Amino acid sequence: GAVVSQHPSWVICKSGTSVKIECRSLDFQATTMFWYRQFPKQSLMLMATSNEGSKATYEQGVEKDKFLINHASLTLSTLTVTSAHPEDSSFYICSASGGEGTLGQPQHFGDGTRLSIL
């Protein structure tokens, strides 16, 4: 149980294009979803938290106009990297939790998306 599916697994695209990444909870309702970014040989850094039906909460230093997050249903959240540039290249990972925020609820992670901007 508690499976989170993330697509695509990897993306290579030209500078200036927008890229959408999907995160789905397959067998549970995800009240809250999280998006993380991981640079090579570094830890995961939380970018934003999204609750179904409301606006995402972004961490300090994360541009909300650059990284658009939509959590339209209890099983799907999307991250769109707008007008991507080489510095946006990274490993993006989503997670989902079935509870309010994360209090008392484990987070379940997708397999990640490797984004390379040429």
Place this chain on the structure above:
Amino acid sequence: GIQVEQSPPDLILQEGANSTLRCNFSDSVNNLQWFHQNPWGQLINLFYIPSGTKQNGRLSATTVATERYSLLYISSSQTTDSGVYFCAVDDYKLSFGAGTTVTVRA
């Protein structure tokens, strides 16, 4: 925010050896999770352990919340145990430590 420190940063093991990884955190937390990130980047949930001790096969974990630390034990290590081990503490959001990179040699 909460500070999470993991030690050691790197660990090289001979297959069959036992090891202990440590996670210290700076404040009270609602929860703590241990993860294994494999070479392909997949993050595998190992333990959800706010307190006490849990075991899963060759792995076990102990969290002493009052003293703000958690330990992950790997017994009879195998090459498939290689990867990065992260602990993450839950204070309304997950804060990750820097990880311990484990290399198990045959």
